[in-house]
Amino acid sequence: MSSQAPQVLSTEDLNTADAKWVSLKKINWQDQSGRARVWEAAERRTRGSSGIDAVAILALIRSKTRAFPISTVIIEQYRPPVGKIVVELPAGLIDDGETPEEAAIRELREETGYKAEGALESSAVLATDPGLTTANMKLVILDVPLDGEMESPDQNLEHGEAIVRRTVEVKNLCALLKEYEEKKDHIIDARLLHLAAGFDLAERLRTGVMAS
């Protein structure tokens, strides 16, 4: 199969009535002083019975024999809305009837090949970008124990999906993201960058770079 760089060919205005996946909403609301006001927002049409649109996955990949340091996996995927390859946590929409944790385990398996044994922790429901959209999500931390050495299992991608997997030691995540900042055809997802920034902040406080 030939492979080439994905690209945006053209963009046009779309009416809500003609859209399949997204709709535009006018929200009539009342502020704290009782005044009637209007807000405009985008909404996914795909939300199922869980009431939650999506999950992002922080996979903690560990060796039962301590053959490698605790690691995680991030992905690279072309995203037409930003016209670039986005560096992001594995993530996906929650199917109807699925729990967030089931969706996380399924998406991790599909996008990266890693099989999680279970969820170590799930966040509360989060607002993804609440000034602009109604979208919500959970961050699920998954436990991925491996028998010994690091493995590179086959991905289970759907037809037409092109996702590159990158495993990285957790403590090297910030440094890896710095490398992507130099690449013009890549852009980092905000949530992944915030996770790395929080990790970096803790390290800096600990080592006294910002001690008070």
Add this chain to the structure above:
Amino acid sequence: MSSQAPQVLSTEDLNTADAKWVSLKKINWQDQSGRARVWEAAERRTRGSSGIDAVAILALIRSKTRAFPISTVIIEQYRPPVGKIVVELPAGLIDDGETPEEAAIRELREETGYKAEGALESSAVLATDPGLTTANMKLVILDVPLDGEMESPDQNLEHGEAIVRRTVEVKNLCALLKEYEEKKDHIIDARLLHLAAGFDLAERLRTGVMAS
């Protein structure tokens, strides 16, 4: 002035032609195999000359006399798209002609009253929610030195804005967010939660809870 809980009164479909702040786009793109495909996305109409929609602000509030531990500030603000009070980092849209760092300093001052001396660090341009929108942003870390004790400066809110400010020691941020998870009328912004999750991850690795 009387104050009451803000609320959504009604929601209706909105056509792109009638929307002022947001538009819906149909993106015609070509994937890695050369196949023509379609993606639907929402887009802000407000992007200015910087080419970046928004900034989020991690303020590092420190005492020159070490009178208090290094702290940060988060805000609570009702967001109609999610119909709840969102707990989030101070943030805002970048005005036309402004740099991201100037927008960050201005927004921090308006929303929290704190005056930053400058930016310690700015992230690369980030994709906010690249499966759904074209929105992009930067995370800016601001330096807020205080002479001695913690201060509570007046906010500079615009008419109609109602923002509650919460200062918190950086090391207590995760615990504070846990408290919000119990509150039914609040929801945490995904980026803030990811930042806290990264901080927590570093702490857990250090203390051996997840050592490998």
